[in-house]
Amino acid sequence: MDVIDTPVQSRDKTILELREFSRKLVRELGFMRNTLADSGLAPSAVHAIIEIGATPGIQARDIATILRLDKSNASRQIARLEATGLVRRETSGEDARSSELYLTPAGQRLRRKIDKFATDQVSDALRRMVPEDQQALVRSLALYADALARDHASGTPHAAHTESARIVEGYRPGCIGDVAGLHARFYAHHAGFGVYFERKVATELAAFAEALPAKGKALWLVMEGERTLGSLAIDGDLATRVAHLRWFIVDDALRGSGMGRQLMSRAMDFVDAHYDETYLWTFKSLDAARHVYESFGFALADEAEGTQWGTSVIEQRFTRRRPR
Structure with missing residues (x-):
């Protein structure tokens, strides 16, 4: 059987397609809404909850770096999460001038709710794809996210x-x-x-x-x-x-x-x-x-x-x- 190479499309077209896919992902995942994952929180606050839950003891400056927020914006988000009883601070054992962030029991419950929402959302989408396409998607998105990082x-x-x-x-x-x-x-x-x-x-x-x-x-x-x-x-x-x-x-x-x-x-x-x-x-x-x-x-x-x-x-x- 003869193998015919598919012509590679232009870089400009690839960029336009990726931009369109990115905009669609933002819309479909709900990032254009005032709240995310039925949490009542802004998207940046939801992501802060996820990062603190994944890395207990993380510091505010690291949250700012991971989420691409300026320090003042990150501080305001964390202060709101503290005020609502979702996050607590502890003085760092290594540096008394620094504080570590942890989820409260209420924060843990909200994180589990967010995780379930996101898991269900992705699971519903994957049901429409064959396993081979699922793995190809994961690898491609990983490469794209790595390049952006x-x-x-x-x-x-x-x-x-x-x-x-x-x-x-x-x-x-x-x-x-x-x-x-x-x-x-x-x-x-x-x-x-x-x-x-x-x-x-x-x-x-x-x-x-x-x-x-x-x-x-x-x-x-x-x-x-x-x-x-x-x-x-x-x-x-x-x-x-x-x-x-x-x-x-x-x-x-x-x-x-x-x-x-x-x-x-x-x-x-x-x-x-x-x-x-x-x-x-x-x-x-x-x-x-x-x-x-x-x-x-x-x-x-x-x-x-x-x-x-x-x-x-x-x-x-x-x-x-x-x-x-």
């Missing part, structure tokens, strides 16, 4: 990190301590993990790095100078054609830079070239990470209470099959 990053407070950071493959001196430290600080704050978890990360990552280079295995690092600000590894078995995604983390300084998605893109290209299936372990409540995994085709396969990291949590196993 990189464009916006030049105007954010984290731009200096974004511009100087680079992704390298393989071991670099000092990376084991840096990656273990990133994990220890993040998971101590979000899950109460302690020395057992930090030692586990350091020893297992050291053993993995010592074996590199090795077929079917890879380690990517986000480097700024000599410092490691992010990591992701693929630890696979070529005989079973099953890969394990491990040690995926990005420093808060690179939040919104798209660096995490760049790491995931490299890893998915690698596993699709070598493996039929990829799995990862995480635990319940890390919603922001779950959204990233699902956007790259991972799906929850199993969950149960466990203590593999030294503290009892609801452990979750996500899997992804190689696209056909």
